[in-house]
Amino acid sequence: MDHVKTMDRLKKRAEFLAVAGGPRASRRGFVLQKRNPRADDPVHPARVGYTVTKKMGNSPERNRIRRRLREAIRIAGAEHAVPGTDYVLVGRRATLSLPFETLVTDLISGFDALKRPSSGPRQNERGKETARQPGQATSPERRER
Numbered sequence: 346m347d348h349v350k351t352m353d354r355l356k357k358r359a360e361f362l363a364v365a366g367g368p369r370a371s372r373r374g375f376v377l378q379k380r381n382p383r384a385d386d387p388v389h390p391a392r393v394g395y396t397v398t399k400k401m402g403n404s405p406e407r408n409r410i411r412r413r414l415r416e417a418i419r420i421a422g423a424e425h426a427v428p429g430t431d432y433v434l435v436g437r438r439a440t441l442s443l444p445f446e447t448l449v450t451d452l453i454s455g456f457d458a459l460k461r462p463s464s465g466p467r468q469n470e471r472g473k474e475t476a477r478q479p480g481q482a483t484s485p486e487r488r489e490r
Contacts, residue, residue, distance in 0.1 A: 352422050355394030355431060364394065364433045370455040374440035374448050375414060377455035378433040391426035393418055397436035410436040413445065417452045425456035 355361060367380040395414055397407040414434045426432060440448065 352418060352426065353390055353392040355392050355433065360392075360431065361394050361396065361433055364431050368459055370458040372451040372455050374437055374443045374451060375455075376435040376437070377452070377459065378435065379459045380431045381427075381429065382431055389429045391422070391428055392431045393422065393426070394431070394433040395436065396433060401436060401438050402441075406438075406441065407436070410438070410440045413440050413448060417445070417449045421449050421453050421456075425453050427456075427460065 355364070363382070364378050364380040367378055369376055369378045371377075395411050397410045399407070401407055401410060414436055418434070443451075
């Protein structure tokens with residue numbers, strides 16, 4: 346049986362925590378997080394870590410989510426991941442019921458979304474960084490208050 350080499354993996358907790366602070370792209374079946382530790386050195390391959398919490402189900406369900414995500418990375422990851430970048434896929438329960446083709450398409454769109462430059466952290470009127478609260482409106486009337 347011929348095994349195709351998959352992307353390198355993140356294994357240490359510190360690596361996962363470092364990636365968690367970076368940009369992210371949410372999709373139906375997962376959240377894709379990114380960090381560029383070696384952006385200046387594209388010789389290193391991209392690395393991927395997988396996380397599925399106990400809230401997603403019992404161990405067979407979590408393992409199935411992880412296996413589906415690994416296979417999606419094997420199919421689309423090498424072509425669409427940026428070399429020298431660390432990624433973490435946080436699995437969601439919807440991964441179990443999504444058609445596999447949709448999962449791969451979402452993964453590709455997640456990689457593409459993370460390639461676009463972000464606008465940076467938001468700042469308030471005093472120049473301090475602020476995080477947008479869930480449910481906070483972004484209409485011009487709300488911002489002028």
